[in-house]
Amino acid sequence: MRDWHRAAALRARAAGFDVVYVYAAHTYLLSQFLDPALNPRGDDYGGSFANRARLVRELLEDTRAAVGDRMAVALRIEVIGEDGAGQEERAEFLHQIAPLVDVFDVTIPDYGTEMGPSRFVKEAALEGHIAHVRAATARPVVSVGRFTSPETMLGQLKRGVLDFIGAARPSIADPFLPAKIRDGRMDDIRECIGCNICYAHDGLGAPIRCTQNPTMGEEWRQGWHPEHVPAITGRSDPVLVVGGGPSGLEAALTLGRRGVQVVLAEAGEPGGRVTREARLPGLAEWARVRDWRLHQIGKLPNVTLYPGSRMTAGDVRETAIRHVLVATGSLWRADGRGRSLPGGAASFSDHRTLTPDQVLEGTRPALGPVVIFDDEGYHIAAGLADLLASEGREVTYVTPAGTVAEWASYTVEQSRLQARLIERGVTILAGQTVTALYPGTARLACAYTGRETDIPCAGFIPVTSREPQDALWLALKDVAKDRGLTSLHRIGDARAPGLIAHAVHDGHAAARAHLSPPTDIRRERVILPKARR
Template identity: 40%
Template sequence: MSTTYSRLFEPIELGPVTVPNRIFQPPHGNAYGLGQQQTDFRAEKARGGFGLIVQEYSQIDETTDVTPVDSGYLHDDETIPPQKRMVDAVHAHGSKLFVELWHGGATAGNYGSRQPPLTSSQRPTGRNYTPKAMEREDIRTVLDAFGDAADRARRAGYDGIELHAAHGYLISQFLSPFYNDRDDEFGGSLESRMRFFEDAIERVRDNVSADMAVGARYTIDERVDGGLTADGDGIEVMRRLSDDLDFWDVDIGIKQSIDDMIGPSRRHEKNYQMDYLKAATRELDVPVGGAGRITDPDDAAALLEENYVDMIGMARQSISDPHWPRKVKDGDVDRIRECIGCNICVSQSRQGIPLVCTQNPTVGREGDWPPETYEDAADPKGVLVVGGGPAGMEFARVMGERGHLVHLKERDDRLGGRVTFEAGLPELGEWNRVRDWRAAELDRLETVSVHTGPRAEMSYDDVRTYGAELVVIATGAEWDETGTTSSSHQPVPGWERDHVLTPTDAIATDLSGQTIVIFDEEGYNVSAGVAQSLAADNRVIFVTPRASAFQETLHTFERRTIFTALYDLGVEFVANHTLEEVRDDEVVASNVYSGDRRSYEADAVVFTTMRESNDDLYRSLKADAESLRSSTEIESIHAVGDCVAPRRIADAVYAGHELAREL
C-alpha cells in the first residue's frame, strides 16, 4: 500500500469500539428487508474492507413505520435472529456493524401501522396527512421505544448504535426550529429543543452494554430557511452533546433539501459536504465522520490529513464498488469502479423497490454473483460481441474474466454507445465512468480484443463467416423519429418534415437563434440535457403530455437542479399537452384533458418520446439460427441490452452481466 493512503487504514476508537480503519459505510437503506440478501450485501462490504458498516435506518416501534419500504427494523424480538446472522457475517471479515435507530416522525406516513404520525409540532408535510404534535405520554412512549430498540440491538450483537438525529426525522424535528414551535420543555430555546435528543441518548445508553459505541447521525446544516446552520445552532448542538456520544456521523440536508443530502453528480461536486464539517471536526474531541460524493482515494486521504473529518463515509461509493478499501490497500486504485452520482440506487430503494446500481450489476445478488469473483469457463468459447455500449462492454468484460476468447466490435470510433452521448449532455460528464471503467478493464484482459471504427461494423455475412461459437448482438437502440407516445401509439402528423429531429440529431446540428419545440415523454436525463443544451442559444418550448416535466428525476433528486437550470435559461413549459401536428413553422398542441388546442411557433421540433431497438441484425441471424448452427461454427445467438428492450443504462449493464454469468 502506498504511504499516501496509510492514514485511511489507521484504526480509530469510537468510545469502547476500535474500528480497524477509517473507511465506513454510513447507514443506507436498500429495501432488501432483513433476510439473506441483506446479510450478503453488508458482508460483501466487510469483505471488501470497510472497517465499519452502519446498517440502515431501523424502525424502533409501531408509532413509526417504513411502509412501503422493506427496510431495517428493531421494533420487536422477531427482528433479532436475522440481524444476529448479519452481525456474525460482518464480524467474520473483521469489520464492525452498527445499527441506526430511526423514528420517522412527521415524515413517516405510517400507512402500514395506521398510527397517527407523531412529531414535535403540527406542521404541513406536503402530503395527504398532517402529523400529531406529541403529548407528554407520546414522548415517554417513544423514548422508551428507543431504549427497547437499543436493547434488541445489543441482543443482536451489534457493536454500536447510531441514533438517527438527522434528515428531518423525529429527533431532528425536535432539534430544528424549522419544525419545532413548542412552548413546553421540549421546544423554544436550543436547550429545550435538545431535550428529546438528550433523553433518547440516555435511554439508549441505559440499554447498551459497556462495549458498545453510541453515536448519532446528525444534520449540521439543514439547508432550509429557518433551519439549523453549520455555523450557528448546528455546531452548537454538537458542542453541547459531545460528552454524551462516542462519535458523530454528520451530513447536510433534510427532506425539504434532500438533493443536498444525497447529492446527484449533477451540480454536486465531489466531496461537496466537507466544508460544512471541518469546523466541528477540528474543534471537537469526539470523532466526526462524514460523506458526500467521496469516491477518489487521493481525496479521501487528503480529507483525513487536513482534518476535514476523522472517518471517510461512502454510501454510494460502497454500493458502486464494495471493494474500494481493498483495492486501495492492494494498490489497485485504477480498478476502483467509481460511482457516477446518478442516484438510480436511492430512486428505487426510497420507493420500496429493491436497490440496484448503474455501475455495479452485482448489487443485491452478492450471494450468487460475488463481485470480482467469476467462475472459470469449463469450455472456453470464441465469442463475437457486436456493439460496444454498456451491455456489450459489460458482457465482453465478464466473459473475458471467465476465460472465454472475446472479440468486441463497435462501429463508432470509441466504445460507450449511448453512454457517450448521454454523458456529453450538460452536467452529466461523470456518467462517462460507466464507459471508462469498462474500457480500462477490457484493455487489461488478455482474453478480450476490442475493435472500433467503421471497419468494425458487422453485417450478417461478416457475422456468419467470423468463426465465432457464441454470437451476442448488443447493437443498442435509436430514438424514434415519429413522436409516438404511450397514449397515441401513432406518429405525430408532420413527423417526416425536415425540421423534425431526434435528440442525437439535435445535439449534432448547429442550432442557434431559433424557436425549438421539444416534445417529450422520456421525462429523464436526455430530454433535460437536450433542453439545457439547446436553450443556451435558442428559445425552447418544452411540451409534455405528463403532468410535469422530468418526472423520472423526482426520486433521483435531480429535479430541482434541472428545473433551476432550465428556468434560468428561459425554457417555457407546457405540461398536460400532446402534439397534434407539426406544420412548416408551428406545432399544434392539445390539452390531454380538455382537448383545447393551441399553436406554438417552431423552427425546429425535437422528439424525446421513445427509443426503438436496433435489432435487425439479431433478428435476421436468429431467423437462420438452425442453418447457421449446421453450416458454421456458431452454436448460439443472443441479443442483450437495449437491443432487446431500451431501458436505463443500469438495466443494460445488468443484462450484459447476467448473460455473461449464465452462459
C-alpha cells in the same frame, strides 16, 4: 418514546450490533423537535434550543446507559438548522453533548446536495459545512461526499476534516473500494457516476441497484459477487459481442474474466449511448460506465476490441465464431411513437425533426424556435433543453406531465432540472402534448381538455421512445442454424430499451449465463407453515 428507544437499543445489542445510532437528521422525529417551525411546544421540550434538543440528549443518555458498555453510540445530526442558519448554536450543542457520543455522523439539511446527483454536485460537497465539527467535539467524525478518489479521502483525514470516510453510493458502485485501495489497485475502483438510480429504486419500493455495479442487490437472489465470476473451464469456443455500448462492454468484460476468448466488434467508437448522454450538461461522470470497462478490458489479453467494425450477418459468418451476443443498442424514434401517441404522428416526418441521438452527435436544429416534446419523463429532454438553451437557442419544452422531467424526482434531479430550465429562459408547457407539425408551427393538445393551440416551431425534437436496433439479430436468427451458430442472444437496449443500469445488468447476466446450467433465481418471502394454510 424514551422507553421504546431504550428497548430497541437493547434489541440491537441482542442482534449483535457494535454501533448504535441516535438519529437526529433528515427531517425525522428528532429533527422535528429541533426545528422551531415544527416545534412550538411550551413545555420542557420546546422553546429554547436546549429544550428542543432535550429529547436528543435524553436518548443519548438512555442509549449510553443501556448499551454503551458494549456498543459505540453514534449521533447523526445536521450542523445547521432547516433554514440553513444556526451553525454556532449547533456547534455549541455538539460540544456540550460530545461526552455522550462516540462518533459524530454529520450532514446538512439540503438533501439535494447531500444526495446530490453528479449533474449538479461533485465530490466532497459537504466539507465546507462540516469541517468545524472535529475541533468542536474532539470526537471522531464521519461524513459523506460521494468520495471515489483515494487522494480526496486521504486529504480528508490528513487535513483533519474527517476521521472516517463516509460513503453510501460509492460503496454501492464498488463494495470492494477499500480493498482495492488497500491492495494498491486504485485503477480498478469502479467509481460511482452519481446517477442516483440506486435511490430511485428504493423510492420505487424495490431493492437498490446500480448502473456501475450490476451485482448490487443480486448477492443473495442470484448469488452474484461483485469481484468474482465462475471461470469457464475446459472447452471454450470464442464469443463474438457485436456492439460496444454499456451492455456489450459489460458482457465482453465479464466473459473475459470467465476466461473466454472474446471478440468485441463496435461499429464506431465504444460507449454507445453512454458517450452520447455524457455530453448533456453536467453528465461527464456518466462516461465512467464506458471508461472503467474499457480500462478493465484492456487488462485482459483474451478480449479484443475492434472499433470501426460494423457487422453484417455475412461478416459474422466470416468470423466463424459460433457464439454471438448482439448488443447493438437502440435509437430514439423520430415518428413520435410513445405513451401519448402509440401510433406516432405522420407529420413528424418533417425536415425540422431531429432525434436526441442526432443532436447529441452534433447536429443542430435550423435557426428559430425549437420545440422539445418530452413524452418520456426522465432526463433526456430536459437535458437537451438545457443544452440548446445554453447555446442561445429559443427553446419550448412540452410535456403531458405536470413538471419537467417528472421521473427524475426519483433521482433527486427533478427540482433542479426544472429550476435550470426556468433560469435558462426555456418556455415550459406542462400538461400539453405535441400532436402534429404544420408549416412553421407545432400543434399542441391539452392533456386534460384536448384544447388545441399552435406554437412557432422551426426545429422539433421528439423524446418519446426508443427503437431496438436489432436488425442484425433478426437476420442471424432466421438462419442461425444454417450459419452454424451455437448460441445467439440480443442483450441490452437491442432487446429492450431501458435505463443504462438495465443494459449493464443484461450484459452481465448474459455473460454469467454463457455455458452455465440454468439457475433458479431465489425469492425471499414468507411461506406459511402447513397448519395455518
